[in-house]
Amino acid sequence: MVKICCIGAGYVGGPTMAVIAVKCPAIEVVVVDISKPRIDAWNSDTLPIYEPGLDEVVKACRGKNLFFSTDVEKHVAEADIIFVSVNTPTKTRGLGAGKAADLTYWESAARMIADVSKSDKIVVEKSTVPVKTAEAIEKILTHNSKGINYQILSNPEFLAEGTAIDDLFKPDRVLIGGRETPEGRKAVQALKEVYANWVPEENIITTNLWSAELSKLAANAFLAQRISSVNAMSALCEATGANVSEVSYAIGKDSRIGPKFLNASVGFGGSCFQKDILNLVIKINDYQKSRFVNRVVSSMFNTVSGKKVAVLGFAFKKDTGDTRETPAIDVCKGLLGDKAQVSIYDPQVTEDQIQRDLAMNKFDWDHPMHLQPTSPSSVKQVSVVWDAYEATKGAHAVCILTEWNEFKELDYQKIFNNMQKPAFVFDGRNVVNADKLREIGFIVYSIGKPLDAWLKDMPAIA
Ligand code: NAD
Ligand code: UDX
Numbered sequence: 496m497v498k499i500c501c502i503g504a505g506y507v508g509g510p511t512m513a514v515i516a517v518k519c520p521a522i523e524v525v526v527v528d529i530s531k532p533r534i535d536a537w538n539s540d541t542l543p544i545y546e547p548g549l550d551e552v553v554k555a556c557r558g559k560n561l562f563f564s565t566d567v568e569k570h571v572a573e574a575d576i577i578f579v580s581v582n583t584p585t586k587t588r589g590l591g592a593g594k595a596a597d598l599t600y601w602e603s604a605a606r607m608i609a610d611v612s613k614s615d616k617i618v619v620e621k622s623t624v625p626v627k628t629a630e631a632i633e634k635i636l637t638h639n640s641k642g643i644n645y646q647i648l649s650n651p652e653f654l655a656e657g658t659a660i661d662d663l664f665k666p667d668r669v670l671i672g673g674r675e676t677p678e679g680r681k682a683v684q685a686l687k688e689v690y691a692n693w694v695p696e697e698n699i700i701t702t703n704l705w706s707a708e709l710s711k712l713a714a715n716a717f718l719a720q721r722i723s724s725v726n727a728m729s730a731l732c733e734a735t736g737a738n739v740s741e742v743s744y745a746i747g748k749d750s751r752i753g754p755k756f757l758n759a760s761v762g763f764g765g766s767c768f769q770k771d772i773l774n775l776v777i778k779i780n781d782y783q784k785s786r787f788v789n790r791v792v793s794s795m796f797n798t799v800s801g802k803k804v805a806v807l808g809f810a811f812k813k814d815t816g817d818t819r820e821t822p823a824i825d826v827c828k829g830l831l832g833d834k835a836q837v838s839i840y841d842p843q844v845t846e847d848q849i850q851r852d853l854a855m856n857k858f859d860w861d862h863p864m865h866l867q868p869t870s871p872s873s874v875k876q877v878s879v880v881w882d883a884y885e886a887t888k889g890a891h892a893v894c895i896l897t898e899w900n901e902f903k904e905l906d907y908q909k910i911f912n913n914m915q916k917p918a919f920v921f922d923g924r925n926v927v928n929a930d931k932l933r934e935i936g937f938i939v940y941s942i943g944k945p946l947d948a949w950l951k952d953m954p955a956i957a
Pocket of ligand 1: 503504507527528580581622623655766
């Protein structure tokens, strides 16, 4: 029986290994982590992350050929193939702070592998890493190698949160990079055979190591550029009377451009894009978030001081509880900076997480939950509630910051009746039917759409 061990039981390691286990009954998969609470949660009825379809997959194979453990060294020593799926956040201090990847977790995992291994290993980079990381890892592993042969492969993960299980079941492609030597090719083949249990062969791409590492960064840069391009268009739309949805549809019909990933938004979030992409795009993304805050403040007579503002959605996208780099953090901080009373509702994000995110300095929120300070100072202007109606009661404005389906289905008449007037909706995800809301009496702002007369008369603060 082939034994796989995955170091890092996070958003990538957990779902990816669960899918390998469910698709490959002949392989034993153990996911290890230094965080005991995370491993305990993976072994409980309440998994540590929310992801549609994940519970079923984990329940189907946990205890059979899928295990979660904190006994990192034992399982690494026993494995034939070791995936490393630890977090690789942006450095917050020292050389390259705010730009370069922090490979501390990766390096310590590699040193541990070198220390405990007694047999040949295939070590797979699952984390997103800078190009040439494999070379550095190879040096760590072989420095003290005791005659053990290590083959390093790059097998970047392309799943998106919220659709992780679908993406893993039917990946557009699986990418495996390895050394162009007989041993390297053999290792690539061994990993290819794992995926071939459910992924058609033509969708498994094999390349050299550096192409695989670079392709992951390139894909994220292209995707983030697309969103920033459409977001830049949204500002033009608002200035000219064009409608960004119509523009997206029209350009997406061009087969060279394609229709996906062209939704204008309050800005992209998530743990990956920000850290993996080009400076220029980050600037547009920051501009989009501050433009949104400016629109809210300027529409409400240039001040939100003391006014209740309801925030619907805090996760960086729907169908996840993940808040890393969520635009909601910057938008809420902007509103709090103008002294608003912010009342937040998200179906999956806990109050504790929201308070911690809002108390964090920029960059701190890249770190995994258990490494963050446990008792953040509470933010008095913020309340977190478990119902959209509670959040909006008595509010002057509603800001929709995540595209949760339930926000389309709310009883907006009831919400309107319980709000201060004039009642505003700022739709940062273009999810509500703006015309219906206008009929009710709301003043509605949708990203990149023709502006209501009210908003036209209140030009955004520069
Ligand atoms: P995460 O923070 O959710 O999980 C990482 C886990 O690794 C944590 O639980 C942490 O405790 C554990 N860990 C850190 N050092 C360890 C060590 N030495 N030994 C054992 N466990 C250790 O991170 P994630 O979102 O799963 O991301 C992992 C990697 O995958 C990152 O490089 C990320 O860029 C990449 N990635 C993420 C996504 C995504 O959607 N989240 C998608 C593709 C790629
Ligand atoms: C991304 C990549 O898509 C994935 O391939 C990679 O493995 C990890 O990073 P993820 O961050 O989980 O995945 O979600 P994604 O669907 O890419 O969304 C990222 C952000 O962009 C979200 O905040 C989302 O709301 C936003 N977005 C996405 C838009 O604003 N408009 C769009 O058209 C698409």
